[in-house]
Amino acid sequence: MIRLGLVGYPLEHSLSPLLHTAALKACGLEGDYSLHTVRPGDATGLGALANKVRAGELTGLNVTIPHKRAIIPFLDELSPAARTMGAVNVLCRRGGRVVGDNTDAPAFITALHTILPRPRSAVILGAGGAARAVAYALWATGCEVTVAARRMEQARELAKQFPSVQAMQLGHQALEAIDPDLIVNATPLGMFPDVESRAWPADLPFPRKAVVCDLVYNPLETELLQAARGAGLRVLGGLGMLIEQAALAFQLWTGCNVRRELLTESLRLAIS
């Protein structure tokens, strides 16, 4: 019996149960995927779930907003990439130890390459767990990365993890001064139900040749992407990354490599 789950807050609109249930079925495995709502700052709740993975009561656990960093003190080991990023989105059990890994970074690059194979300079809006994965993934491919956050100290803390990554204040004045070929929204702005909010200032034109990418996948096309498309730019939503990070996590837990088309189809059916 494969017991999988997700910890985060809030979780009502998560698509992960649907994806992993479809993956279990496709691989002919018996199991389930449970949701564990743990409020921000609830260390006891995070520790208890890490213990369940350590004890083998859970085969694997996904970690989402806002716990991708907060879970780290409860783990026995980190993969080299997760250690460099300082963010974890998947827990596995290896020889009685809980190991933190990160499938967001490779998933982001796979999704991005469908539209922009060689980004040269990028600005990431937000400096939380997903921003760390994106910064790592872009930095590792030689892209010039700037992280823009509403709390400058959070942007600085992220930047110091990677040589050459720059930090800036998220705001009109600083964004106006740069000309990236990739903009990535790694904040929850625009996510259901707050669909009218956006991280890029509404009164600031986009850089003329930028590709605009939003990690938010609900709605499939956010207000930010609609505005960028309206300005004639190429856009990428968060769904491709969501599917890829889930498939990579599922492979870590079960060894089974699920066809991405199958996962996409299961989501389409559920959404329609």
Ligand code: NAP
């Ligand atoms: P997180 O760790 O909580 O980080 C969120 C970041 O956004 C923080 O820097 C936060 O700043 C900032 N932020 C929040 N509200 C803001 C606001 N009103 N104005 C400006 N900045 C704001 O969350 P995460 O795990 O990185 O996730 C971020 C988003 O990416 C979520 O919508 C998540 O669903 C999405 N995501 C998608 C995928 C995918 O596969 N497509 C994967 C990962 C994440 P403060 O710390 O100051 O609040």
